[in-house]
Each structure stands twice: as structure tokens, then as C-alpha cells.
Amino acid sequence: MGNRSELELISIVPAHSHGAYTLILGEKNGNRNLPVLIGAFEAQAIAMELEGMKPSRPLTHDLMVSALKAFEIEIVEVLINDLQEGIFFSKVVCRRDGEQIEIDSRTSDAIALATKFHCPIFCLTKVLDDAGYENDDEPENDSVGEQPGRVIHEELIPVSKSHSGFGSHSLEELEGMLEEAIRDEDYSRAAKIRDEIAKRKK
Numbered sequence: 001m002g003n004r005s006e007l008e009l010i011s012i013v014p015a016h017s018h019g020a021y022t023l024i025l026g027e028k029n030g031n032r033n034l035p036v037l038i039g040a041f042e043a044q045a046i047a048m049e050l051e052g053m054k055p056s057r058p059l060t061h062d063l064m065v066s067a068l069k070a071f072e073i074e075i076v077e078v079l080i081n082d083l084q085e086g087i088f089f090s091k092v093v094c095r096r097d098g099e100q101i102e103i104d105s106r107t108s109d110a111i112a113l114a115t116k117f118h119c120p121i122f123c124l125t126k127v128l129d130d131a132g133y134e135n136d137d138e139p140e141n142d143s144v145g146e147q148p149g150r151v152i153h154e155e156l157i158p159v160s161k162s163h164s165g166f167g168s169h170s171l172e173e174l175e176g177m178l179e180e181a182i183r184d185e186d187y188s189r190a191a192k193i194r195d196e197i198a199k200r201k202k
Contacts, residue, residue, distance in 0.1 A: 032133060047194075077093045
């Protein structure tokens with residue numbers, strides 16, 4: 001399978017592309033980061049899992065997790081195994097009844113599933129050599145990846161640094177608004193309210 005490095009989710013920040021985010025993955029035993037562009041939907045799924053936010057009804061990745069568990073299929077790891085024309089390619093490594101199966105996947109979906117299954121994320125060294133950058137450096141551009149996105153971890157970089165419009169609300173009001181937004185499945189609004197609450201609690 002070749003030399004590879006284990007990565008961890010560091011943060012998610014807005015990308016230059018409209019509606020896109022950059023997921024930043026950091027090398028666990030090294031000094032390099034890997035930026036991956038992901039879509040807003042995938043970024044939302046990952047952020048909600050890391051924040052412990054539960055949607056009122058299962059989203060697509062939640063449905064996938066439930067289906068896999070129902071058939072006693074375990075996701076062992078995710079491997080980012082190729083980079084072609086700025087697009088990352090990944091495999092989701094699954095196991096059932098002792099048999100291991102590799103499934104091709106978009107990197108954004110693979111990472112979302114890895115987050116929900118709490119399984120490791122690996123990247124082939126050759127891919128990290130081509131697309132990674134040292135922690136002290138900035139990536140040359142935000143075009144590397146697949147769709148919109150950047151890294152994530154326990155401490156999320158606010159998805160938006162612009163004025164949120166929630167400054168006049170108290171923390172208690174914001175928490176109530178967050179619950180209402182999740183109940184109404186308005187996850188875009190919920191993410192903004194969550195960011196405002198996190199900023200207040202720093």
C-alpha cells in the first residue's frame with residue numbers, strides 16, 4: 001500500500017470558492033498540513049459531529065452510518081491514496097465477518113464517515129509530499145482538494161469571521177435559538193449561532 005502518514009482533523013475554514021470550505025488535516029507524527037476542499041454539506045456534517053450536535057432527523061451521513069452498523073459493517077480506516085488534477089481520491093476500508101473491503105469514496109464523504117466512526121485517517125506519503133505544506137507555511141492556494149473545505153478538530157476555527165448579526169442576543173437567547181434552528185433543520189443558521197456561542201465562551 002506504500003508509505004503513509006496518519007492525519008488528524010485540525011480545523012475548518014471558509015475557502016475562496018463560494019459555499020466551499022477547507023478542511024485542514026495535520027500530520028500526527030510530523031509537521032505538515034494537508035488542505036482539502038469540501039462542500040458546505042460535508043463541512044456541516046463533520047462540524048456537527050465534532051460539536052456533538054444532533055439533527056432532529058438523520059442526515060445523509062447519519063443514514064449511511066446507521067445502515068453500515070445495521071449490517072454489522074465496521075469502518076476500519078480512511079486512506080487518501082491519490083491526487084489527480086487537484087482532486088483527492090480516497091478509500092474507505094471496511095470490515096465484516098473478518099473480511100476487509102476497500103470502497104472508493106470522495107475524500108469529503110470518507111472523512112465525514114471517519115469522524116462518525118472515530119477511525120483513523122491516513123494519507124499516502126506521495127500525496128502528502130505533493131499537496132501538503134509545513135505548519136509554519138501557508139498553502140499556495142485553496143484549489144487543492146475536491147470541493148470546498150479545510151481541516152477540523154476539537155477546536156473549530158469559526159466558519160465565518162464576518163459580523164454574525166447575533167451580537168444583540170444574550171447567551172441564553174442564543175442557546176434557545178440554536179435548539180430551534182436544529183429542530184427546524186436549518187443547519188446553516190445553527191452553525192452560525194454555534195460559532196457565536198463559542199466566541200462568547202472563549
